[in-house]
Amino acid sequence: MTIAPDQKPRPLRARPVADGTGLHGEVAVPGDKSISHRALIFGALSVGETTVTGLLEGEDVLRTAAAMRAMGAEVERLGDGHWRVWGVGVGGLSEPEDVLDMGNAGTGARLVMGLVASHDFTAIFTGDASLRRRPMGRVVDPLSRIGARFVGRQGGRLPLAVVGTAHPLPIEYTLPVASAQVKSAVLLAGLNAPGITTVIEPEPTRDHTENLLRHFGAKVTVETTKEGGRVIQLTGQPEFRPSSIVVPGDPSSAAFPMVAACIVPGSEVTVRNVGLNPLRTGLFTTLQEMGADLTFSNRRDEGGEPVADITIRHAPLKGITVPPERAPSMIDEYPILFVAAACAEGETVMRGAKELRVKESDRLALMARGLKACGVDLDEFEDGLVIRGKGKPPQGLPAGISIATELDHRIAMSFLVLGMAAKDGIAIDDARVMDTSFPGFVPLMQSLGATLESAG
Numbered sequence: 319m320t321i322a323p324d325q326k327p328r329p330l331r332a333r334p335v336a337d338g339t340g341l342h343g344e345v346a347v348p349g350d351k352s353i354s355h356r357a358l359i360f361g362a363l364s365v366g367e368t369t370v371t372g373l374l375e376g377e378d379v380l381r382t383a384a385a386m387r388a389m390g391a392e393v394e395r396l397g398d399g400h401w402r403v404w405g406v407g408v409g410g411l412s413e414p415e416d417v418l419d420m421g422n423a424g425t426g427a428r429l430v431m432g433l434v435a436s437h438d439f440t441a442i443f444t445g446d447a448s449l450r451r452r453p454m455g456r457v458v459d460p461l462s463r464i465g466a467r468f469v470g471r472q473g474g475r476l477p478l479a480v481v482g483t484a485h486p487l488p489i490e491y492t493l494p495v496a497s498a499q500v501k502s503a504v505l506l507a508g509l510n511a512p513g514i515t516t517v518i519e520p521e522p523t524r525d526h527t528e529n530l531l532r533h534f535g536a537k538v539t540v541e542t543t544k545e546g547g548r549v550i551q552l553t554g555q556p557e558f559r560p561s562s563i564v565v566p567g568d569p570s571s572a573a574f575p576m577v578a579a580c581i582v583p584g585s586e587v588t589v590r591n592v593g594l595n596p597l598r599t600g601l602f603t604t605l606q607e608m609g610a611d612l613t614f615s616n617r618r619d620e621g622g623e624p625v626a627d628i629t630i631r632h633a634p635l636k637g638i639t640v641p642p643e644r645a646p647s648m649i650d651e652y653p654i655l656f657v658a659a660a661c662a663e664g665e666t667v668m669r670g671a672k673e674l675r676v677k678e679s680d681r682l683a684l685m686a687r688g689l690k691a692c693g694v695d696l697d698e699f700e701d702g703l704v705i706r707g708k709g710k711p712p713q714g715l716p717a718g719i720s721i722a723t724e725l726d727h728r729i730a731m732s733f734l735v736l737g738m739a740a741k742d743g744i745a746i747d748d749a750r751v752m753d754t755s756f757p758g759f760v761p762l763m764q765s766l767g768a769t770l771e772s773a774g
C-alpha cells in the first residue's frame with residue numbers, strides 16, 4: 319500500500335469480547351488475492367472480453383489493474399467485484415509511459431516482471447517501503463536466463479528497470495525456494511517464448527497460475543515426481559480465449575474471523591464461500607489437529623476451484639508440531655497461526671518457514687516481538703517460532719503501547735484478532751494497511767461482535 323505523506327496513521331485497538339458473549343454470525347470474506355491478480359493478468363493477455371466476478375478490490379490488486387492498463391489492456395470496473403478486461407493478446411503488451419508503482423504487492427510486482435521480461439520494451443518498477451525492501455533476485459535470476467536484462471538496487475531491490483527481450487528463450491528452471499510467485503513469473507514469461515518452458519518445483523506451491531493457463535486455453539502439463547515435487551511444462555505462444563472467472567473468497571482472509579472464533583469463548587461463526595484449493599488449506603488442517611471445531615458444508619466447485627462454507631465454534635486448542643513440509647500450503651497464515659498457538663495449551667512447534675522473513679515484513683521477528691510484549695512465552699528461530707501457550711489468551715498490551723505493523727496487513731489483523739481475546743486488548747499503530755488484502759475487515763469483525771475502536 320502506498321500511503322500519501324499527508325495521510326496520518328490510524329491506530330486501532332481491539333478490546334476483548336465481553337465474557338460469555340462470543341462472536342456470532344455469518345460473513346463472506348473478499349475475493350482471493352492470488353486469483354484476483356492472475357484474473358486481471360490473464361484477461362489482459364486474451365483477445366476480447368474477460369469478465370471477473372468476486373474480484374478482490376484491495377490496494378494490491380488495484381495496482382495490478384493499473385499496470386495492465388498502463389501496458390495497453392482495457393480494465394474497467396462494472397460494479398462491486400465485477401470487472402471487465404479487454405486484452406491485447408499474448409505478446410501484445412506495450413511499453414508503459416511511466417513507472418509501474420506496485421504499492422505493497424510482491425505478487426503483482428513479480429508476476430508483472432515476468433510478463434515484461436518477454437516483451438520487447440522496458441518497464442521500471444517501484445513500490446512502497448515494504449516492497450522496496452523485498453528480494454527480487456529470485457525472479458531476476460530466471461528471467462535473465464530467458465533473455466531479459468535488469469538494472470536495480472543491490473540485491474535486485476526496487477526501483478528496478480526490466481529490459482524485456484524480443485527473443486525470449488524457453489528455459490528449464492528448478493525453483494531454489496518454494497515460491498508460487500517465482501514459478502508464475504517464469505511461466506508468464508514463457509508464454510511469449512517459442513517452445514516449452516519447464517518449471518520444476520521440489521515442493522508444490524499454489525497452482526492458480528497453472529489452473530488459469532489451462533482455463534484460458536494454453537497447453538500445460540503437470541507431473542508429480544517420486545519425491546513429491548512437480549514438473550510443469552508450458553507450450554509457449556498460445557492463443558488465449560477470453561473467459562469468465564469467478565473468484566472464491568480468500569482462505570487467507572477467512573483465517574482471521576476463523577481464528578477469532580476459535581479463541582474467543584462462546585463464539586460460532588460461519589464464513590461463506592471460502593476457496594479450498596488443496597495447496598492453500600494447510601492452516602485448516604493444522605487448526606483441526608490443534609482441536610479446533612470446524613465444519614465444512616455446501617462443498618462445491620466454483621470457477622474451477624473447490625469452495626465451501628466453514629463454521630467455526632470456540633474450542634480449547636492444544637499445542638502440536640506443525641510439519642515443516644506443510645509450510646507452502648499455509649505460508650501467509652503463520653501470523654494468525656501464531657495467535658492461535660499463543661492461546662493453546664502447551665507447546666506449538668512451527669519450523670520450516672524461513673520465507674516469512676521476506677514477506678511484507680520479517681514476520682517471524684515482528685510476530686515474536688509483538689507476542690512477547692503481550693506476555694507470550696516463545697523462542698524465535700531462523701525458520702520459525704516455538705510458542706508455549708497456557709491454554710488461555712495472553713494478557714495483551716496496556717493502553718498507550720501499540721504493535722508496530724511495518725506496512726504488513728497480516729501482522730495488523732493478527733494482533734487485532736488476538737486483542738479480541740486478550741484481557742487488556744491490543745492496539746496496532748496503523749490500520750490503513752489492512753486495505754491491501756482485506757478492505758472491510760473492521761466492519762466485518764464488528765458485525766460479529768468485536769469491539770474495534772480508534773486508539774489515536
Ligand code: S3P
Nearest residue numbers: 352425496497498499500649650
Ligand atoms: C502468492 C504466493 C506466496 C504468498 C503471496 C501470494 C501468489 O508468495 O505469500 O501472498 O499469489 O503467488 P511466495 O510465492 O513468495 O511464497
